[in-house]
Structure formats: C-alpha cells, structure tokens
Amino acid sequence: MQAELEVWTTALFNRFLGGPLDSFLNAVGHPAADPAHPWQNWITVEILVVAIILVVFGALRMKLSVDKPGNFQLSFEAIYKFVLGQASESIDHHVERYVSFFGSIFIFILFLNLIGIVPGLESPTMSPAVPLAFAVAVFIYYHWMGLRKHGVGKYLLHFAGPYWWLAPVMIPIELISHFARPLSLTVRLYANMFAGERVTVTFLTLTYFLLPAVFMGLHVFVALLQAFIFMLLAMVYVGGAVAHEH
Amino acid sequence: MKRKLMYSAGMLMLLGSPIFAQEPAGRGIEGRDFRLALAYIAMGIASGLCGLGQGKAVASAAEGMARNPGAAAAIRNALILGLVLIESLALYTLVITFIAR
Numbered sequence: 001m002q003a004e005l006e007v008w009t010t011a012l013f014n015r016f017l018g019g020p021l022d023s024f025l026n027a028v029g030h031p032a033a034d035p036a037h038p039w040q041n042w043i044t045v046e047i048l049v050v051a052i053i054l055v056v057f058g059a060l061r062m063k064l065s066v067d068k069p070g071n072f073q074l075s076f077e078a079i080y081k082f083v084l085g086q087a088s089e090s091i092d093h094h095v096e097r098y099v100s101f102f103g104s105i106f107i108f109i110l111f112l113n114l115i116g117i118v119p120g121l122e123s124p125t126m127s128p129a130v131p132l133a134f135a136v137a138v139f140i141y142y143h144w145m146g147l148r149k150h151g152v153g154k155y156l157l158h159f160a161g162p163y164w165w166l167a168p169v170m171i172p173i174e175l176i177s178h179f180a181r182p183l184s185l186t187v188r189l190y191a192n193m194f195a196g197e198r199v200t201v202t203f204l205t206l207t208y209f210l211l212p213a214v215f216m217g218l219h220v221f222v223a224l225l226q227a228f229i230f231m232l233l234a235m236v237y238v239g240g241a242v243a244h245e246h
Numbered sequence: 247m248k249r250k251l252m253y254s255a256g257m258l259m260l261l262g263s264p265i266f267a268q269e270p271a272g273r274g275i276e277g278r279d280f281r282l283a284l285a286y287i288a289m290g291i292a293s294g295l296c297g298l299g300q301g302k303a304v305a306s307a308a309e310g311m312a313r314n315p316g317a318a319a320a321i322r323n324a325l326i327l328g329l330v331l332i333e334s335l336a337l338y339t340l341v342i343t344f345i346a347r
Contacts (some may be wrong), residue, residue, distance in 0.1 A: 084270060191337035194344075229330045 006037065007122055009044040040122035049111045049124070079103070088230065090239035098238055101141055106231040109134065113193060113223035117216065123193050123223075131189035135182035138234045146241030155241075185233060192226045285346040292339035296332050303328045 006014070013021075014037045021038040024033055032038035060076055069077070070241040083103045086097045112130065116123030124130045146155045161170030194220035307325035311318045 046305040125287075187338055187341055188330070191334075191341050195337065195340055225326070225330065229327070232327065 007041050007045060008120060009048050010037075010039050010041050013039040013044045013047075040127070041122055042127040042139070045115060045121055046112065046124040046130065048121070049108070049115055052115075053107065053111055053131045061194075065232075076189075079107075083231070085191050088237050090235040091242065092202060092244055093237070098145065100233055102165045102231050105134065105138070105234055106227055109230050110224065110227040113227055114220070116193070116197060116223075117220060123197070125189055125193045126197055128186065128190045131186045132182075134189070134230065135185035138185060138230075138237065139182045142234070142237040143240055181233075181237060185230060189218075189226055192222050195220055281346050285343045289336075289339050289343050292336045295338040299332045300329055300333075303332065 018036065018038055022032060022035055025038060060072060063070065064073060065163055080099075080103065083106060084095065084099055087099055087102055091098060111123065112125050115121050116126065146158075150158070151156075159171050159174040160167035161174070196215070200212045200215040200219060203215055303325060307321050307328075310321045314321075
C-alpha cells in the first residue's frame with residue numbers, strides 16, 4: 001500500500017521524540033523502517049485520543065454529584081446503563097465485574113473511530129495494528145475470565161464438548177473457532193474503517209467537492225456500529241466462557 | 247422459463263472464450279494483473295451473495311416486527327448483529343483485494 005501522509009501529531013512526535021523511540025526500538029530488536037520518522041500515525045493519534053479521554057473522564061469524575069447531576073453526568077450514566085443492559089443479556093450473573101472492560105473497549109474504539117472524521121487526523125483503527133491489539137486483548141480477557149471462574153481443568157474440559165466420545169471431533173473445531181475470533185474481530189474493524197475512508201477519498205476524486213459527504217455520514221454510522229459490535233461480541237465471548245453448565 | 251434462462255446464461259459465458267487466447271501469465275506485471283482481476287471478480291461475487299443474505303435477514307426482521315410490534319427492540323438487536331456479521335464476510339474478501347494489489 002502506498003505511504004501515508006504524516007499527520008501533524010506524528011510530525012510533532014517525530015521531531016521531538018524521534019531519538020528516544022529509535023533507541024528504544026533498536027534496543028528491543030525491531031529497528032524502525034525509516035529512522036528519521038519512527039513514530040507512525042496510528043500510535044500518535046492513539047496517544048492523542050487517550051489524552052482526550054483522560055481529560056473528559058477526569059472532568060466527569062470531578063463533577064460527579066448525587067443530588068444535582070448535570071447533563072454531562074446524565075449522558076454518561078446513560079452510556080453506563082446501556083453497557084450494563086447489553087451485558088446482562090449475554091452474561092448470567094456478576095455482570096458488574098466485566099462492565100469496566102466492556103465500557104472501556106466501547107468508549108476507546110468509539111473515540112478512535114470518530115477521531116478520523118476530524119479533518120487533519122486519521123483513525124488509528126485504519127491501520128491493522130490497532131484492531132489486532134484490541135482483538136488480542138479481548139481474547140486474553142475472556143479466556144482469563146473463564147479460567148478464573150471455572151479453574152484450569154474444568155475450563156479446558158469444556159473444549160471437549162458435551163460427550164467424551166465427541167472430543168476428537170470437537171477439540172479441533174473448538175480450537176479453530178476460538179482462534180478465528182480474534183481474526184474476525186480484527187478484520188471486521190480494520191476493513192470497515194479502512195474501506196470507509198478509502199471509499200470517501202475515491203469518490204472525492206470522481207465527483208465534486210462536497211458530494212462524498214454522504215459517504216462520510218455513512219462512515220460515522222459505521223464507526224458507531226462497529227464500536228458497538230466489537231463490545232457486543234466481546235460480551236458474547238465472555239458470556240460463553242463464564243456460562244454456568246446446568 | 248428457467249431452462250431458457252440457463253441456456254442464455256451459458257451462451258453469455260461462452261461469449262468470453264477469447265480470453266483463453268492469452269499467453270500464460272507468470273510473475274511480473276501480467277501475473278499481477280491476472281490476480282488483481284480475479285480478486286475483483288471475487289469481490290463482486292462476495293458482495294452479491296452477502297447482499298442476498300442480508301436481504302433475507304432484513305425481510306425476516308421486518309416481518310417479525312410486523313407480526314409482533316412489542317418485540318421490535320429485540321428483533322432490531324438481532325437484526326443489527328446479523329447484518330454486521332454477514333457484512334464482515336464481504337469485508338474479508340475486500341481485505342484480500344487489497345492484499346492482491
């Protein structure tokens with residue numbers, strides 16, 4: 001794929017922090033492809049989004065009040081209730097333990113997807129590294145929750161299926177389906193975001209200036225939907241891992 | 247009617263027989279164009295079949311909501327989940343198109 005433009009955050013990071021990242025990457029054993037520009041677009045915009053989220057949630061935390069909740073607090077309470085309600089549909093009990101993870105995934109992916117709409121920035125989810133990181137995190141999380149709840153032996157026994165004589169058939173099928181999950185999560189998020197931007201840019205070369213705004217509107221809708229679906233699938237996987245047998 | 251349709255489809259496909267007059271394509275620019283063309287055709291097939299699947303999903307969802315308006319919220323959730331999962335199948339093919347480039 002062709003080289004991407006450098007976003008202004010990347011240019012800033014490369015100018016001031018290029019040296020330290022170069023030495024870190026060389027020390028770890030993965031030298032940067034272009035030592036003059038070791039920082040890439042996705043990591044710098046991701047750091048920017050983390051800073052934005054910290055500021056927003058920090059402001060929320062300081063203004064929390066039981067007696068007089070303002071609109072800001074009410075809207076975040078609505079988001080929390082939404083995540084909690086959605087999780088209750090997939091997970092039988094003790095939902096509150098998992099809500100922090102699902103809420104973080106939802107908010108983070110939502111902000112990462114939407115920051116691409118702002119002119120001058122590009123979504124970190126447009127490069128395949130970022131959705132892969134989320135998918136690996138979800139994979140580790142749901143297996144960890146299942147292991148924590150059932151214990152190592154019983155959890156691994158679930159892969160064998162309901163009857164012992166089905167185990168030689170079930171175990172490969174279960175293994176393949178479990179490893180297909182991070183793959184599908186990654187490709188779904190990456191391809192949606194990448195294709196959305198690529199379609200808008202392609203139509204911009206084909207027609208007048210503001211007409212592809214329709215595709216951008218579709219891209220916003222798809223960004224919201226993909227963040228929701230990522231969270232929903234994470235809930236379904238965790239629900240499957242901690243499900244009570246009879 | 248169906249037999250006429252099958253025959254005309256078969257004749258249309260035979261119309262493309264000059265393509266077999268190409269010399270065999272290997273590595274290099276000709277090989278790449280061949281792989282790219284196949285990737286585009288694969289994308290068309292994937293989009294078409296996914297369109298069929300999503301159409302069936304939307305039809306069932308609309309009928310379910312019409313029969314039981316009280317369950318509309320649950321049906322809508324199932325519809326969105328199903329549409330996104332089917333959509334992702336077409337997107338896997340799109341990613342392969344980018345890899346073949």
